Amino acid sequence: MATSWSHIISFLDFCGTRRRGPRSYLKRVEQQASIVYLIDEYAQLNRKINDPRQGGSAGQVKKYLLEYFSTAHSVFLRADYASETGKPIHNPNLCLYGTTTPDDFWDSCSTMSAKDGYLPRLLAFTHQTKEFVAPIFDGLASTSEPPQSLIDACRAIMTPKGAGNVGAAMAWSGEQSFSAYVVPYGPGAKEAYENFYIEYARKAHNASPFRRAFLRRVNEHAIKIALVVAVGVDPENPVITLEILRLGQKIATLCVEYMMREAAGNLADNEAQRQFKMVKAMIDKAPEQRILRSAITKRVNGAFDGRPKR
DSSP, rough: HHHHHHGGTTGGGOOOOOOOOHHHHHHHHHOEEEEEEEEESSHHHHHHOOOOOOOHHHHHHHHHHHHHHEEEEEEEEOOOSSSOOOOOESSSSEEEEEEOOOOHHHHTTOOHHHHTTTGOOOOOOOOHHHHHHHHTTTTOSSSSSHHHHHHHHHHHHHHSSSTTTTHHHOOOTTTTTOOOOOOBBOHHHHHHHHHHHHHHHHHHHHSHHHHHHHHHHHHHHHHHHHHHHHHHHOOSSSBBOOHHHHHHHHHHHHHHHHHHHHHHOOOSSSSSHHHHHHHHHHHHHHHHOOOOHHHHHHTTTTTSSSSOOO
């Protein structure tokens, strides 16, 4: 829906075009500290930045994405190059919104994607997320023709009005620091946030190293989702209510649980392990976990040779 009528609310002013390497991302973020890229077939980009054989610019994209994620509240210090001196980028807020198929996405990842913190920083929205998100859209008569009230609200968010407005922040150059408006909690929300934080800190502490990397990000994802919803509900005076916070926590929990489950079943350190997990997934998904060998051979379809090695 966003691509069909985003020009109505001037949203395209804050959308980036396809870039060529990490330095071009840096240049754009330096000019405009907040930017979003809408990427179709995200697995193509994901495959490049996760492939150690790529090297060069493609190999560095992940490095910059990880550093942006950790410095959004402060300053990203650029590296010096032969032709120019690196400049600090204040409050970088680069968002990649990508769509792809589950099979293609997981095929583009590696075990290192989980170990280096890249996958735990991503939120994967699947069809299972619908049960939590659907109530938000219950009042909409049509998704192809959004109501005027929604269009007006989006215009209000995107129009610069001075300190604290989202539009002003997004139009800000990365060469200057920005004092963000702190969205307050509603009654009971701060206590719920602290309890949720303690709960997942405990879960992360008791989890395996693999799961720990994901569980440590749940609370951060939850509060970011809640913040986005709060601004969408009331752009002028946003408040993170208990209801909004709970929604963010539910969505973040669902997304992270999906990530951990699918990563454990799809990521492999070598080709033999990948083949084993592929066949195991076929068996697990079969009724009563029973499947004929001929059916497995048909599904493998020559992807690898399953005959015993001598």
